[in-house]
Amino acid sequence: MSNPYAYAKANQNRFLEEYQDLLRIRTISTQPQHAADVARAAEWLKAMMLRIGMKRAEVILMPEGRCPLVLGEWDGAGPDAPTVLIYCHYDVQPAEVADGWDSEPFEPTIKDGRLYCRGAVDSKLHVMANLKAVESWLAAADAPKVNIKVVLEGEEESGSENINAFIAAHPERLAADIAMISDGAILAPDQPSLTYGLRGIAALELHVSAPISDLHSGHWGGSVHNPIQALCEIIEQLHDENGTVSVPGFYDDVAAVTAQDRALLEQVAPYLQAEWDDVVAAPAVWGEAEYNLPERLGARPTLEINGIQGGYTGAGMKTVLPAGAFAKITCRLVPRQDPARVLQCVMDHIHNIAPETVTVDIRPSEPGAEAVLLDVEGRAMAAAAQAYTHAWGVEPVYERSGGSVPICVECAKVAGAVVIMSYGLKSGRAHGPNENIYLQNFAKGIQATIKFIDVLGEGRG
C-alpha cells in the first residue's frame, strides 16, 4: 500500500471486526467483578499497539487494583519532528438488558447502518478509530512525519483517579507538541463540530439544620423554621426571575461573549435546539434571556442544584419535621473565573441571606477545575478542521461545550496545544441503553485521524 487513506479503506472490514472484538470485552471500570476483563482489554490493546508497528507499548498498573493505563509510542519521525499525543479511554459504563436494551449490550449488533453496543460511541469508537489510523500510517509507504504517542485510560468512567497523578509524576511520558483528546460527539451525522471551549466546575454542599433532632411535625410544626423550607428559601434566592445567578460577584470575572464567539456559536444553534427538543424536551427552554442556547450552554456560567434531600421520602406519610436538609450544588465556570473565588462568593451570599432561625453549614468540594478555552486560530485547531473537512466533505462548526473534561486541563500541562476530536454523535446514547454509532462514523473517524497526522507533518521531512 502506498498511502494510509487507501490502506484504511482496503482494510475497513477487518478494522470493523477488531472494533467489535474490543466491544465484546466488558471493560466496566466501576464494577470490581470486571477487573479481569479490564486487564484483559489492556493486554489486548498493548498487543495491538505492538502489532501495528508502534515501537513501545506498556500496560501501566494503577494502585489498589484500579484499571490500568495503556501507553504506546512511535518515535520514527525523529527527535526534531513534532509529537502528537492521542488520548482516549477504553473503559465503559455498566449496561444490562434490563436497562432497556433491545439487544445484548456487550454483543455488537449491526442494524440499518448502525452498530449497537455498550462503548460503541463512548469511547471504543475513538480508541479503535485512532489505533487503526496509526496502523494505516505505519503500514504505508511513507512514514508519518510526526511522532505519535497514544494513551488509553481505563478509569475515565469511574473517576479518573490516577491518570492526573501519573501525568504529574511522569510528565515526559506524555509530553507532546499537540494533544488530541478523542472523546465525545459531533453535532450531526453530516455536520462535524470542533469544541473550542469547556466549562470549569466548582462544587459545594449546603446543609441547613434547626431542631436538634427530628421532631413530630404535629407536635412542633408552626414553632420552628422547617429546615427543608429554609433550604428552599435559600435556593430560591440563588437565581432571579431571568434565570441569572443572584450571587454578588458571581459574574465579575466572566469573559464577555465576543463577536467571534457569537458568530461561531450562531451556526451551532439550530443543531443544539434540535438536540434540546429531543433529549431535554422540557415544557419550555429556560435561562438567561439575553443569550442564545449555545451561549447559555457553553459561554455562560451556571449554578445548578444536583441533589436535595431532607426528611422522609419513602412510601406513605411520616409526619416528621426533620432536623436538617441538604443540597448539592455545582457551578459551571467559564474562562477567567477562579473556582475558589466563585465558591467564596456563593458561600458569602448564602451566609448573608440565611435566616437566623436556622444553622447553615457549607462544605466546599476541593479543588474544582478552571474552564478551558482552546485557540480557535491555532495550528492544532486548523489541522483538526482540515481533518474533518477531508473525512466529512463539510467544514466543521465550532462549539463550546457545557461540560468539563479535566483531562484537557492536565494534557495542557504537558502539551503545547490541545484539540478535542470527537467522532460519536450526541444522539448516540452514551451511558444509556442502545448506545450506537453510525458505521460510517467509524470509517470517517479513521480517515480524519489519518488526515490530522498528515497535516501536522506537512512541510517536514
Next chain:
Amino acid sequence: MSNPYAYAKANQNRFLEEYQDLLRIRTISTQPQHAADVARAAEWLKAMMLRIGMKRAEVILMPEGRCPLVLGEWDGAGPDAPTVLIYCHYDVQPAEVADGWDSEPFEPTIKDGRLYCRGAVDSKLHVMANLKAVESWLAAADAPKVNIKVVLEGEEESGSENINAFIAAHPERLAADIAMISDGAILAPDQPSLTYGLRGIAALELHVSAPISDLHSGHWGGSVHNPIQALCEIIEQLHDENGTVSVPGFYDDVAAVTAQDRALLEQVAPYLQAEWDDVVAAPAVWGEAEYNLPERLGARPTLEINGIQGGYTGAGMKTVLPAGAFAKITCRLVPRQDPARVLQCVMDHIHNIAPETVTVDIRPSEPGAEAVLLDVEGRAMAAAAQAYTHAWGVEPVYERSGGSVPICVECAKVAGAVVIMSYGLKSGRAHGPNENIYLQNFAKGIQATIKFIDVLGEGRG
C-alpha cells in the same frame, strides 16, 4: 378492702411487678418477627381482664396476621348506668441498645425513682394504670356505678389499620357514654394537663419535572429549569416572611382563638417554652408573630414540608440535572377546616404559581382527618379534672395538642363524649432511647382513673 383507693395503695408493689411483666414482652407491632410476642401479650391481657373480675374478655384477631385487639367488659352497674370506654394501646416502637439505651430496652430498670423500658410511657403505663384501677374497683366493697369497657389496640405504632374498620363494623362493641382515650403525656411531673383540642391533617405529594430524563448538568445546565430549583421556588411561595401560610383561602374557615382559649393556653406557655428549649432547641423560635407558642402549636393550622428528594444525594459529586424532584407536605388543621377544601386551596395555589417551564403533578393523600375540639365545660372533662386534682393535688391546665389522634375521631362516633387522659411525661422519651416514667406517675395514674370512674358514677345507684 372497703374502697378502691386503699386497695390500689395496698397492692402497689404487686401492680408494679405486673406492669414490669408486661413491659418485658416485646410487643413491637412493626416487626413481623415479634408477632408471637404480640399474640402472647394479647392473651396475657385477656387473662388479666378475667382475673380482675371483668365479665367478658376477648382477643379479636385481625386480618393478615396483623396485631389483635383485646376487649374486656364489665356491665355490673346495670343497663341504666352509664358506660365508660377506656382505650389504650399495648404495642410499642422498636428499640435496641445500639440506639443509645443505657440499659436493656426490654428489661425494666429502676433508678432514681424512674423506670426505664421501651413502652414504659407509650403506652403500657396507661394499659396497666387503667387495668389496675378497674381491678381496684372490682375488688372493692362497693361496685362501680358505671359499666366499664376496655379496648386495647395492638397496632397503634404501625398504622392502626384495622381498629377503625372494627369500630365501624361493630359499633355496639365499643358503644359508650364517655370514651377515655388514655395515651400521651402531661406537661410536668407536678402539673397535670388536659388536652381539649387536637389538630387534623391533610397531606399531599408535590412532584415537579422538566426534562424527560436525568441530564448531564454540564451539557444542559443553563437551558432548562432545574426541577429541584423550581420545586424550591414553589415551596418558598407557600409561606410569607411572617411564617404565615400564603395559600389563598387557607385560613378561611379557621376558628378564631377565643378569649377562653387564650386564657387557658396562657397557663401552658411556660411549660411548652421550657420543653421547646429542651427538645427543639433551634437557633430561634419561628412562626406567626401574633400568636404565642401554645396557640401556634395547638390552635393554628400549619403547612409543613415533611420530606424532599431530588437528584443525586450520595457521597461525592454527580453532575446530574435531574428529571424531577418531589416533596411531601402535610397541613395540620384546626376546628372547622375541611381537609378536602384545604387540600384544594393548596393545589390551586401551587398550580397558579408553578412556572410554565416545568410540569407539576400534585397527588393528594386520602382521606385526611378533621381537627378535634373537646368540650372543656362538659361532664367528661369535669370528671377528668377532678380525677387529676385528686391524684396530683393540683388542678390540671388545659392545652391543645398540635398532633392528631385519629382514634378520638373514631371514638366520638360511638361515644357521647370523649376525654383524653395522659399519665406520661413529655420528657419521657416516647419512641426514643431510655424511654422512662417517674414511678409516682404510675401510682397517681391508677388513683386518677379510680377517681374518674368514681365521679362518673356520682349521684347514681
